[in-house]
Amino acid sequence: MNIFFQNVIAGLETGSLYALAALGLVLIFRTTDVINFAQGEMAMFCSFIGFKLFTSLGLPYPVAFIVTIIFAVLFGFIIEKYVIRSVNKASVVSKMIVTLGLIMVISGLATALFGIDSHYLRKAITLDNLNIGGVVIQPNAIFIILVTIVIMSVLFYMIRKTLFGIAIRATAQNETTAKLMGIPVNRITSSSWIIATVLGAIAGLLIAPTTNVSTTMMGEIHLKSFIAAVVGGFGSFLGPVVGGFLIGILDNLVGYYITLKWKTVIVYGLLIVVLIFKPTGLFGKIHRKKV
Amino acid sequence: MKKIFRSKQLQILIIGFVIAVLPFIISFKRATMTMLDTVVVYSIIALGFNILLGYAGQISLGHAAFMGIGAYMSAYITMQLHLPFLLSLLISGLVPMLLGLLLGLVALRLEGHYLAIATLGFGVTIQHIFKEWTAFTNGYSAMKPSSPSIFGFIFKSRESYFVLSIVILVLLSIFAYNLLKSKTGRALIAMRDSEHAAQAMGVSLLKYKLIAFAISAFYAGIAGSLHIHLLRYTDPNSWGIGLSLNLLAMVVIGGLASIEGSILGVVFIVVVPEIIKEIPVIGEINSLPTILTGISLILVIRFMPYGLARIMTQIKFRIQDNKVKSTAL
Amino acid sequence: MLKFKNVDAYYGYIHALKDVSIEVPKGKIVTLLGANGAGKTSILKVISGLLEIKEGSYEFDGKDLKNYKPEDIVSMGIVQSPEGRQIFPDLTVHENLMVGAYTRKDKLNINKSLIKGYEYFPILREREKQIAGTLSGGEQQMLAIARALMAKPKLLLLDEPSLGLAPLIVKDIFNIIQEINKSGTTILLVEQNAHQALSIADYAYILETGKVVHSGHAIELRNDEKVKKAYLGSS
Numbered sequence: 001m002n003i004f005f006q007n008v009i010a011g012l013e014t015g016s017l018y019a020l021a022a023l024g025l026v027l028i029f030r031t032t033d034v035i036n037f038a039q040g041e042m043a044m045f046c047s048f049i050g051f052k053l054f055t056s057l058g059l060p061y062p063v064a065f066i067v068t069i070i071f072a073v074l075f076g077f078i079i080e081k082y083v084i085r086s087v088n089k090a091s092v093v094s095k096m097i098v099t100l101g102l103i104m105v106i107s108g109l110a111t112a113l114f115g116i117d118s119h120y121l122r123k124a125i126t127l128d129n130l131n132i133g134g135v136v137i138q139p140n141a142i143f144i145i146l147v148t149i150v151i152m153s154v155l156f157y158m159i160r161k162t163l164f165g166i167a168i169r170a171t172a173q174n175e176t177t178a179k180l181m182g183i184p185v186n187r188i189t190s191s192s193w194i195i196a197t198v199l200g201a202i203a204g205l206l207i208a209p210t211t212n213v214s215t216t217m218m219g220e221i222h223l224k225s226f227i228a229a230v231v232g233g234f235g236s237f238l239g240p241v242v243g244g245f246l247i248g249i250l251d252n253l254v255g256y257y258i259t260l261k262w263k264t265v266i267v268y269g270l271l272i273v274v275l276i277f278k279p280t281g282l283f284g285k286i287h288r289k290k291v
Numbered sequence: 292m293k294k295i296f297r298s299k300q301l302q303i304l305i306i307g308f309v310i311a312v313l314p315f316i317i318s319f320k321r322a323t324m325t326m327l328d329t330v331v332v333y334s335i336i337a338l339g340f341n342i343l344l345g346y347a348g349q350i351s352l353g354h355a356a357f358m359g360i361g362a363y364m365s366a367y368i369t370m371q372l373h374l375p376f377l378l379s380l381l382i383s384g385l386v387p388m389l390l391g392l393l394l395g396l397v398a399l400r401l402e403g404h405y406l407a408i409a410t411l412g413f414g415v416t417i418q419h420i421f422k423e424w425t426a427f428t429n430g431y432s433a434m435k436p437s438s439p440s441i442f443g444f445i446f447k448s449r450e451s452y453f454v455l456s457i458v459i460l461v462l463l464s465i466f467a468y469n470l471l472k473s474k475t476g477r478a479l480i481a482m483r484d485s486e487h488a489a490q491a492m493g494v495s496l497l498k499y500k501l502i503a504f505a506i507s508a509f510y511a512g513i514a515g516s517l518h519i520h521l522l523r524y525t526d527p528n529s530w531g532i533g534l535s536l537n538l539l540a541m542v543v544i545g546g547l548a549s550i551e552g553s554i555l556g557v558v559f560i561v562v563v564p565e566i567i568k569e570i571p572v573i574g575e576i577n578s579l580p581t582i583l584t585g586i587s588l589i590l591v592i593r594f595m596p597y598g599l600a601r602i603m604t605q606i607k608f609r610i611q612d613n614k615v616k617s618t619a620l
Numbered sequence: 621m622l623k624f625k626n627v628d629a630y631y632g633y634i635h636a637l638k639d640v641s642i643e644v645p646k647g648k649i650v651t652l653l654g655a656n657g658a659g660k661t662s663i664l665k666v667i668s669g670l671l672e673i674k675e676g677s678y679e680f681d682g683k684d685l686k687n688y689k690p691e692d693i694v695s696m697g698i699v700q701s702p703e704g705r706q707i708f709p710d711l712t713v714h715e716n717l718m719v720g721a722y723t724r725k726d727k728l729n730i731n732k733s734l735i736k737g738y739e740y741f742p743i744l745r746e747r748e749k750q751i752a753g754t755l756s757g758g759e760q761q762m763l764a765i766a767r768a769l770m771a772k773p774k775l776l777l778l779d780e781p782s783l784g785l786a787p788l789i790v791k792d793i794f795n796i797i798q799e800i801n802k803s804g805t806t807i808l809l810v811e812q813n814a815h816q817a818l819s820i821a822d823y824a825y826i827l828e829t830g831k832v833v834h835s836g837h838a839i840e841l842r843n844d845e846k847v848k849k850a851y852l853g854s855s
Contacts, residue, residue, distance in 0.1 A: 090596075107578070108585060275400075
């Protein structure tokens with residue numbers, strides 16, 4: 001039983017990172033109708049910035065963390081304003097292809113600037129492990145889960161209760177009418193790209209101790225965040241978060257109890273099955289199809 | 292007589308023949324020949340992929356997997372089963388084709404974003420299987436098949452391999468051309484432009500999505516088989532998302548819904564990096580071709596949605612457009 | 621209050637507005653009539669900043685409106701209730717109304733406008749917490765108008781408020797439009813239902829394929845034989 005709990009906690013730890021990234025994906029999708037395939041690459045780039053600030057410049061970890069987030073704000077702003085907005089009128093598939101092009105540009109830039117080696121970055125919390133009734137818990141895992149819960153709560157409060165959040169949802173539902181009501185739609189989409197990029201950067205910095213900082217560090221998280229968003233449904237904000245935790249736990253349990261070797265295949269199999277039988281996701285509403 | 296020359300099929304044959312004999316007239320360096328061979332091999336998969344994306348309007352981010360399956364099938368059949376190359380070539384087209392049918396069924400339920408994610412998942416899963424199913428793929432120890440032989444002739448030199456792949460490319464181009472000019476082609480285009488309208492006209496989405504996926508997977512498998520016998524080496528890393536993205540870039544940059552465009556795109560993606568490598572200083576940045584490919588992809592979407600193949604037509608239209616506008620005022 | 625001088629506008633190659641000049645005086649109800657595609661909605665789009673004009677000029681309270689973004693137009697006090705209602709279906713009734721107040725600077729007075737809106741349309745208060753997509757067509761139209769009022773407009777643009785509604789509900793809604801006008805809001809009303817529109821309007825313009833073909837006081841147009849025949853049915 002202890003092992004089971006240990007796996008669940010490990011699952012919650014990685015799951016919260018999937019959830020952060022998935023929420024970013026959905027935020028962008030809902031406001032701009034773009035699936036940002038480059039989200040993982042953008043997060044990787046931010047992690048490298050954090051790593052450089054911490055090691056090369058020798059900034060204290062919390063400062064490096066905060067400066068990275070400031071970088072992410074600028075990064076998200078620039079990508080939205082100069083890349084995404086320029087193809088505003090293109091078809092859904094074309095917009096998607098643009099983000100695929102961004103994958104190439106950003107990963108290429110990262111390789112050119114930072115090289116292909118992978119580097120160790122410290123954990124956010126480096127205290128000794130706790131042992132609660134036989135279940136070994138890393139304080140860092142608790143920290144990651146807590147950080148995620150706090151960020152989620154703030155974001156959900158914002159989306160549900162504030163006028164800004166209502167404006168985001170209104171824009172997601174009907175952009176033209178949102179404009180007619182005086183909502184500055186450009187600012188809303190810009191904000192959602194910024195928030196999503198920051199979420200990705202946080203996920204990147206938090207996963208770095210496990211994956212190391214490298215150009216391929218986000219591959220796994222990025223793909224799992226897609227699965228989380230699909231399983232939870234792109235139509236809601238809460239679904240993908242739940243999906244993230246589910247995938248995280250499932251990943252660990254399948255890996256431990258069934259097969260480590262075929263874990264990835266099983267989890268992706270699940271993705272395709274969910275997509276086929278419930279394309280709106282487990283928690284998604286029926287998405288009205290525009291003809 | 293004139294009529295015959297105007298037939299596109301014959302044009303393809305003649306152009307293919309001229310290109311195939313070129314290396315026997317001008318002698319290229321071996322590295323250049325390898326590059327040319329690669330261009331031909333990728334042209335085959337790009338052609339198939341263009342039928343899927345350009346004509347049928349279905350996106351796939353997992354086509355590298357089909358090419359990989361073709362490669363491994365062909366290697367396994369010739370190396371382990373000791374069967375002839377031509378048979379392996381055929382099977383490495385047919386097996387991906389069957390899997391393509393499955394993906395076509397998936398596409399029937401999903402579109403746009405969701406299809407992209409599903410095919411991405413498919414690609415990653417298959418690549419994972421390449422890594423883990425070492426009995427079939429030999430994993431990271433890699434597969435190293437020998438040069439193919441047909442009726443006793445061994446295609447060992449780059450030049451002979453060039454002829455072999457050109458012959459296959461020409462056959463597949465003519466097949467693609469005939470198909471796209473037929474009722475099937477019109478149905479695919481109708482489906483791309485509006486699924487609802489196509490359905491209303493009696494186009495069976497099931498049938499044509501299956502056809503599009505099956506054909507593109509077949510082409511991918513053939514390309515995979517030719518690829519592995521050309522380079523005589525493959526490991527699971529070759530068949531990932533990177534290749535799928537490159538494939539997408541080839542077709543979009545070259546020109547969607549255009550046979551010539553598919554090949555132009557391949558030339559762009561394969562040849563430009565080789566040229567950049569020769570430039571001093573910036574040529575030393577290894578990832579520069581990736582960056583440029585990405586930038587080109589974005590710029591093409593932004594400024595020339597019909598790709599390199601129709602750039603002249605686009606410019607012509609632009610000029611006419613301006614004329615119309617100035618007369619309207 | 622609002623003036624169009626010789627405005628020309630295009631959708632791509634389609635010449636949507638041809639040399640249109642109209643005027644909406646303060647405190648009045650002006651209506652734009654005409655068939656589908658006559659250019660009525662295009663005029664509203666121009667006003668709201670969704671469609672650029674090619675020639676001519678248009679101004680509001682003496683201020684040239686060209687080159688203003690939609691959100692600036694709303695801040696100036698011109699608010700549109702769009703055709704087909706276009707409420708936000710997944711937001712609650714209350715949230716829809718709050719979106720209407722997005723540009724308000726006087727946050728403290730928003731509640732007053734909310735109460736006022738509920739006075740015009742008491743049914744909306746009952747449905748306050750309901751998801752807007754579940755409202756009936758008439759209720760959605762009421763919501764769309766109330767939402768526009770939340771911005772405290774000086775000029776209210778109404779695009780086909782009678783579209784697809786039962787005659788009784790149309791009558792209710794037109795009564796309320798009159799009330800809103802009486803409380804000091806200028807109204808530009810786009811309608812296909814010429815009969816209803818002329819009965820409450822002060823002044824009317826009739827459009828055909830992007831051109832103004834008739835204009836005059838509503839009462840005159842109501843009695844004009846030609847207009848009667850073409851737009852009000854044979855009676």
